[in-house]
Amino acid sequence: MISNPATKYRQFPVIALSDRQWPNKVIDRAPRFLSSDLRDGNQALIEPMSIEKKLRMFDLLVECGFKEIEIAFPSASETEFKFVRRLIEENRVPDDVVLQVLTQAREDLIVRTFESLKGCKQAIVHVYNATSPVFRQVVFNKSKEEIKALAVHGATLIKEEAKKYPETDWSFQYSPEIFSDTELDFAIEVCEAVCDVWQPSPQKKVILNLPATVEMSTPNVYADQIEYFCRHISRRESVVISIHVHNDRGCAVAATELAIMAGGDRVEGCLFGHGERTGNVDLITIALNLYTQGIDPTLDFTKMNKIVREVEHCTQLPVHPRHPYAGELVFTAFSGSHQDAIKKGLSQRKKDIESNNGAYWQVPYLPIDPIDLDRSYEAVIRVNSQSGKGGVAYLLEQDHGIEMPRRLQIEFSRIAQKEADTTGKELTSGVLYSIFEAAYFNAPKHVELLQHKMLGEDDEGNTTIHAIFKTNNQTIEVETTGNGPIAAFVKAINQSLNLDIDVVDYNEHARSQGAQASAVSYIEMQVGNRTLFGAGTHVNSSKSSYLAIMSALNRAIDKNWISLNH
Template sequence: MPQQTVAKYNAFPQVQLTDRQWPSRVIDTAPIWMSTDLRDGNQSLFEPMNGEKKMRMFETLCAVGFKEIEVAFPSASQTEFDFVRGLIEGNHIPDDVTIEVLTQAREHLIRRTFESLKGIKRAIVHVYNATSKPFRENVFGMSKPEVVKMAVDAVKLIKTLAEAQPETEFVLEYSPETFTATELDFALEVCNAVTEAWGATPERKVILNLPTTVEVATPNIYADQIEWMHRNLARRDSVLISLHPHNDRGTAVAAAELGLMAGADRVEGCLFGNGERTGNVDLVTLALNMHTQGVDPQLDFSDINAVARTYEHCTQLPIHPRHPYVGDLVFTAFSGSHQDAIKKGFSAQQADGLWSVPYLPIDPADVGRSYDSVIRVNSQSGKGGIAWLMENEHGVVMPRRLQVEFSGVVQQHTDAHGGEVSAEEIWGLFADTYLDAAVPVRYCGHQLFENGAAQGIRLRVDIDGVPQELTGEGNGPINAAVHALQSGGIGIQVRSYEERSMVPVGEDGNARACAFMEVAGSKSDCYGVGIDANIVTASIKALISGANRSRASVQDAVPA
C-alpha cells in the first residue's frame, strides 16, 4: 500500500490489563445464544425477507434450538410491526422461546415497540444508543452527560411501559453501540447508569450487549475490553454480558471465542455470518467449533444441509463452497496426499473411539453429511481418493497395486480433459479399462469338467471376432483357463490373484464376487478384473481382462 494511505491510520491502543485471566481459560459450556438473522441479518439483504420467508426462518431457528431470537425492528416499518403481531396473535412462539425486538433510545420508537408486544408472555426489549467519541462529537453533537441521560431516560420509559403491562415478563437489553471504539471508563459509566435505572437484581438481570459494532482491533483487545468490563461492572451478579461481534477484520469468530473466555455469558449473531457490511459472527461455525472440542453447543446442526438450504432460500445469499462445516467442498479432498491420509484415517477410525481422521476436524456424519463427497478427484488427485470412491460408491475394494495402476488411467483422463471427475465418470473409466474390453478376447461362456485329478474347462470365446471353443486342464479352474487361452495363442502368466465380496452401494444387497488377476505384461505387470455372481466366472473374466490388458501393453510397447 502507498505510504500516504497507511499514514492515515493509528494502531488501536491496548487495554491496560496486566493481570488478564482470559488467556488461560477454556470454553467448557455453551453460552446463551441469540439469533439476529431476522433483524440484523434481514436488514442487510438486497431484498429483505417477506412474511413467508421470515416465518420459515423463524421456525428453522426454533427447530435448531435457539431460545432467544431477535425478530424485528417493529418501529422501523409496518412490515416489521406486523410480523411481530403475527407471531403473537398466531401463537407461533414456542413456550421455551423468547423473542427480542430492537429500538433506538427515542420515546416515540419505544412506545411503538411496546405496542407491537401487546399480549406476549415474555419479551426482550433491546434499546441502544451510540457512545463512542466520533458519534458523540461528529454525528449527534452530544456531551458525555447527554449520552448517559439519553440511555437512562430510555430505560426509565421502558420500565414504566413494562410496569403498565404486568401480564408480560419484560427483559431489558441495552447496547452501548460502538462499544469497542468507546473509552472503557465511559462505557462502564453508561452501563452502570442503565442497570441502576432498571433496578437490576440477580432475579431480574439486565443484558448488557457489548458489540463490536465495527471491528477496530485484534480479537485479544476485544477480550481485554470484555474482561475489564466483567471485572469492573457494578451489580455484576445482576448482569448478563452479551457479545455481538461484527466481522470487519474477518475475526468475528475469534473475537467471540476470546470474549467468552473473558467472562461473557451470551452471543448474538447470524447462522452463516450474514449482517451489515461484512456480517455478524457466524453462529454455526462458533457452535460447531465447540462441538469439535467436546462441548455440547446446545444447538442442533445434525442436518446442516437443511439449515443451509433454508438460509439460502430465505436470504437469497449463496453459502461459499469453502464455508466452514457447511460449504459444498469442506469435506472434499482433491490433493492425492490428502485423499490417501483421509482414506487411511477412516479405515483406522473406531466407531466408538475419539475422532481422529486427518484433515477432518469433525466427523461429517455429525452434521448430516455423507462420506460420498469426502473424496473428489481432479488432476491433483491420487490413488487414495480414487480408491475411496470406488469402494464407497461401487463396493470395489482394489488391491494397492491396482490402485496405483488405475490412478494412472484417471490421471491421463484428467490431464486430457481438465476439471473434476465425478464418481460415475471414474466408474465408467474403470469399466472401460477392466470390465468391458473385448479385444482381442471376448468371454462368451464356459463349462468345467474333471479328468481324473485334473480340472478341465471348455472356454467359449471370440478371439479377434472369431468364435472359438478352447479346452484346457490344470490344477484348478484358473490354471485350466490359462492353458485353454494358451492353446488359442493367447499367452498369459498369472502373477497374483485376489477375490473379494462386493455389495454395490444402493442396490439390493446381494453380494457379487470381484476377482483381481495380476498378469505379466511386456513392459510391466498389469491387472484384469472380473465381476460376477459366481466366483469362478468372475475369476475367468478377470483372467481374460488381464489378457486384454496385457495385449494392450504389448501394443503400447511397439514403436510407431
C-alpha cells in the same frame, strides 16, 4: 493504497490490563446464544425477507434449538411490525423461546415496539444509543452527559411502558454503541446509569450487550475490553454480558471465543455470518467449534444440508463452498496424499469401533465427523474420480445439451471412469451420452410413476398433487400438499412407500435436441446420510422434475440404499 498508511490510520490503543486473566481461561460450557438472523441479518440483505420467508427462517431457528431470537425492529417498518404480530397472534412461539426486539431510545419508537409485542408471553426489549467518540462528535454533536441522559431516558421509557403490559414477562437489554470504540470507563458509566433505572437482581438480570459493531482491533484487545468491563461493572451477578461481534477484520470468531474466555455470558450472531458489511459472527462456526472440543453447544446443526438450503432460500445469498463445516467442499481433499491419509484414518476408526478400542475422533484433515452433520463419507473420498470430469462435462454440454451441476459431474465421472477401465476404449461424446442416458434417464424402474396431476396452489405457495405409483405389482394412489410441486411430490413418495428421502438440490435448464425443445432436470436426493443424483428430460418442465426424482429414487433402490418392504 498509500505508501505510508500511518499518516492516515492510527493503531488501535491497547488496554491497560497487565494482570489480564482471560489467556489462562478455558471454555468449558456453551454461552447463551441469540440469533439475530431475522433482524441484523435481514436488514443487511439486498432484498429483505418477506413475512413468509421470515416465518420460514424463524421455524428453522427454533428447529436448530435457539431459545433467544431477535426477530425484528418493529418500529422500523410495517412489514417488521406485522411479522411480530403474526408470530404472537398465530401462536407460533414455543413456550421456551424468548423473542427479542430492537428499538432506539426514542419515545414514539419504544411505544410502537411494545404495541407489537402485546400478548407475548416473554420478551426482551433491546435498546441502544451511540456512545463512541466519532458518533458523539461527528454524527450527533452531543456531549458525554447528553449521551448518558439519552440512555437513561430510553431506559426509563422502557421501564414505564412495560408496566402497561403486565401479562408479559419482560427482560431488558442495553447496548452502548459502538462499545469497541467507546472509552471503557464511559461505557461503564452509561451502563451503570441504565442499571440504576432498571434495578437488576440475580433473579431478574439485565443484559448488557457490548458490540464490536465495527471490528477495530485484534481479538485479544476486544477480550481485554470485555475483561475490564466485567471487573469494573457493579452488580456483576445481576447482569448478563452479551457479545456481539462483526467481522470487519475477519476475526469475529476468534474475538468472540476470546471474549467468552474474558467473561462473556452470551453470544449474538447469525447463521453463516450474515449481517451488515462483512457480517456478524457465524454462530454455526462458534457452536461447532465447541462441539469439536467435546462441549455441548446447546444448538443442533445435524441437518446441515437442510440448513444451508433453507438459509440460501430465505436470504438469497449462497453459502461459500469453503465455509467452515457447511460448505460443499469442506470435507473434500483434492490432494492424493491428503486422500490417502483420510482413507487410512477412516479405516483405523472402523477397526477401533469394532474392537471397542478408543471412541475419540482422530481422522487426519477432518476436525469433525461428517456423519454428525448428516454428510456422507462419499464427499471425502470422491477425489478418486476427479480426473477427467471437466472433459466429460464439456463433451456432454457441447454435443448433447447436458449441463450437469458440479456435484453431478463428480458423480458421473466415476461412472464414466469405471466404464473406461472396463472397456479399455476411448469414451467418445456419443458413448458418454449413452452411459449417461442409461444411468439416469433410463434408470431401472423399481418404482414407476403411472400418473400425476397438480390439483391446486394456494397464496402461500403450497401445492397439492395427486399421484399414482406402481411397485412390486402394487398400485399406490396418494394426494399430498407441500411447499411447492417438488416438495409435494417427494412427500407423496415418502407417504406412499414409507420412506424418508429429501431433495438437497434442484437444477433445471432448457435443452434443444433435434426439432423438439425440452427441459432437463437434475435432482440431488438425500437418503439417510448419503446423497445421489437423478436426471429427467421432458418437454414439460414439471414432468421433467418428477422424472428426475424418480430417477434418483430408482437409482437409490438399485444401490440397496432403500428397501421397499412396507
